[in-house]
Amino acid sequence: MEILKILIPMALILGSVFVLFFIWAAKSGQFDDLDTPSKRILLDDDSDEHNNTHKRKEV
């Protein structure tokens, strides 16, 4: 059970790093808009592909 002396601090440090990331993300406003990104992700690839093919046709 000696391993716990390493594992527990490691778990806490790792956890704290994630908490710090979370604090940074929340403070920089990444959670302000919860609706749009979920929709935006559906669009980008699709339309880029469309634009590219279109441009190629023009060339």
Place this chain on the structure above:
Amino acid sequence: MGQVNTLIHCKHCHEPVHAPFYDDSKNVFCCQGCLSVYSILEQGNLQQFYKIQDQTGDYTKPVSVEDTHFDYLNHTQFLNDYGSFQEGLWSMSFYLKGVHCLACLWLIERLPELVEEVKEARLNIGKSLVTITLHKDHDKFKKAAETLNKLGYPPFPISNQDELEKLKLKEERSLLLKIGIAGFSMMNIMLYAGSVYAGANGGYSLSFGLLSFILVLPVVTYCASPFYKSAWSSLKNKRVNIDIPLSLAIILGFLISSYFLLMGKELIYFDSITTLTFLILLSRFVLRKVQQTSLNKNDLSGIFQRGSIQRKMANGDFEHIHPDQLNTGDSIAILPNQVFPCDGVITKGATKINLSTLTGESQNILHEKGSKVFMGTLNIGSRVEVKAEKVGRETRLGKLLTDLEHQSLKESHYSYLTDTVSKYFVNIIILVAIVSFFANYSFLGFEKALENTLALIIVTCPCAFGLATPLTFSRIMSLGQSHGIIIKTEDALEKLTKVKNIIFDKTGTLTKGDYSVTKVEVLNEEHFSQFSPQEIAFSLECKSSHPVAKAITQWANTQDQWLNTLEFDSYEEILGFGIRAKINQDSYEAFSSEGTNKDTIVNITKNGEAILKLTLNDSLREEAPATLKTLRANGYQTYLFSGDKEAIVNETAALLEFKERTFLAQMSPEDKAQKVRHLPHSLFVGDGANDSLAFNEAMTSIATHGSVEVSLRVADIFLTQPNLEHINKALFLAQKAINTVKINLSFSLMYNISGAVLAIFGFIGPLEAAVLMPLSSLTVLGITLFQTRDNILEISHGNS
């Protein structure tokens, strides 16, 4: 042409087309707006928009291009007030009207492809806010705004100085932080608590206890601080709310557990405290989100929706400015169909003004030079020049809004179910805890007494109120939202269940509130050989923005989808009279007059001879009789309070079977408020700012029309579509919500009583408490989710 008069849909908005517009490739559109959007998209290679629409099945609305100017966006002063400058780039936020789907998002974020100065456009679809960033060395937003307007999303700039918004955002972020930190602590503490319960002892037990202590510190000091604040403020107001027992459980739990930790005992409740904090913070966050999205989505931001106005400059020319730039003493020009942006005096011209938003008068009143005009009223007639005397909060409308805001802050004399229950609950727990402590103390000693009392407080902690109640309300509110019923606060739900008397406004609530053509009399057939009555009426009225003219053009459009219009040589709209137009040698006139009681009659003459007579009036909503019947069958008393003339009200009341003495006519807004005050348990259903006083006096209120800002601010509930059947649905949802809360309360009361008994006699240790607490939470969550499942409205509808 007969065979094509159905199923022609606009290429842009998919609405059925009445009077078609064509582009060069013979595509059909319902209006010029849709046509121009289509051509913009075509030129920009952005037709993907229609593909996305087809995929989602969610079509855009017909385009209404607002006639507004964005010159002011290029003024330096305006830029400083509204724009923000970061890393060498200017950006500005706009509220957009008409954003509603995935395709809108796609199109708006393609703005850089349409306007070269624009670097980036980011849309927040929940709030309908777009933030536009320009390329380096550009600071002109005019073109971007004009393009958005042409695309059918009229933009309204948002000031970057809005402190209230910033404060709200900050609060939301900090709530999120608290949830995250509480979650982190909870998970880690549970790990340690779990091992202690499983039998870890000696050194491990002590170090786990110390670790838990460190992790619990931010939870009790930071994460739980909203509970303390709300508990403290309610104590100061000599009221009791749910946050008092919560704070008590958290603080006492923490203190006593720390004491046991110091004593080297294994009686530690840190895990329970953090779980409690985390879950309750989370459920409140969800409730808040539901409220916000419903309010944002439904044009409650109407206050932003103000177009540009023309201000006279020193040299006599006019410039377009934003209403916020208006100062006392400025001279401005107000065009027909524009809303007055200030209180002032007419200095040039005369016009008819629709005062209905402010006073409830349905007739338009003639205002001449020297007459006073008020902010928020609508100019119906012709262009006038006005000298601004009062702006913003100083105006009559501004004062009304301020008053209403103050009144709604006033403490309500209504006591809510959850408050009442928690009041007794808190008092009883505190009493029992004290008694049990001293009883245990005298028989078993100090430590045992502390131990049992702590178990008592933790076990009886009102999880069900704290957790299930906000969850129930947020579920019910989002259910309502999906049916077009926007419930602004959870209090409104509880008040709805107490309603006994329902009072209706007439114009715009039980009736459609608009003119519609009900009778057509052709007086002389031979004049209609070349053009049909519809075509002549349409040609005459189509340029006017008067409500009567709009009703006539709409009627003509629905009667005949392929209207030919007459091209007049001269055309003149005469204030308070009608329209006079000439073509070749023939002169046409269309003038309106009042009919016998409530009708408006429009006579159309050709060279002085009457050829057509149209009768217009305000018709009842189709669903009104059925809705009233259901309400009466369910035991509600119905009343009709109207500002309209007696004869009209009597007729409506007879049609809708209102009983003697339950309907009143010719009531001023103050009369309505006065009468409503004397009706207990009242629900007022109305529209327009003139109902807002009555809204405020009634126990609760429903605004049936999503357009008039003032009434929306005051009403507890509003409907996105003016459909009266929604009133029944709202009442049903409210009943459901309160029933669910009651079931949860009785369950947790039962649970708490048995838990308390066991705890007092020392049968419950930390392990049992740690198991029982989440178990009870899960049970109430299960009950809540079952009670508020998605299809409850459909089920109720099927039965009735």
